[in-house]
């Protein structure tokens with residue numbers, strides 16, 4: 558079961574006064590921006606580079622609550638199929654019940670479900686902006702027959718009309734040519750929503 562709400566710069570659009578979730582959105586937006594400063598610097602760019610070029614002033618945020626009730630035949634079901642997320646970062650909170658797995662060196666690895674901790678996933682747009690220096694995380698959620706699992710995902714993303722493309726400053730025609738073509742965030746999201754979640758298939762469409 559999945560519940561999603563879009564927010565604008567950390568404010569719930571439909572529900573500006575819904576206190577706890579609105580506050581959570583505002584604070585995670587700030588965390589995301591701070592992380593993106595460090596990530597910009599790690600790429601040798603100005604701290605505000607990603608914030609400025611991705612127009613985070615009018616950035617797009619989505620909060621998604623996932624609930625996976627116990628399943629009598631878990632081996633026959635999948636909570637969320639393998640996919641990577643759109644946007645720059647996904648900040649994920651879990652309820653202590655495991656089920657999340659990431660693909661690492663061709664193997665699905667269980668991620669511990671520590672409570673009161675944010676797991677940070679690199680998402681597709683960060684892979685594009687960094688021209689592949691950061692790779693978006695391929696992940697999935699399996700179900701169990703024991704306990705109900707819950708997770709809360711917050712996507713930190715560029716404004717909808719931003720054309721997301723590799724940072725010019727990271728490119729050099731000889732040694733490091735652009736590995737992705739630019740695409741408007743809104744078109745990227747449209748592509749993702751009009752297809753079933755399928756690994757990194759959407760990202761593959763902008764790969765050169």
Ligand SMILES: O=C(O)CCC(=O)C(=O)O
Nearest residue numbers: 621623637657698708710
């Ligand atoms: O439930 C999880 O841990 C993963 C959820 C997820 O992949 C998502 O919300 O994008």
Ligand SMILES: [Fe+2]
Nearest residue numbers: 640641642696
């Ligand atoms: Fe995801």
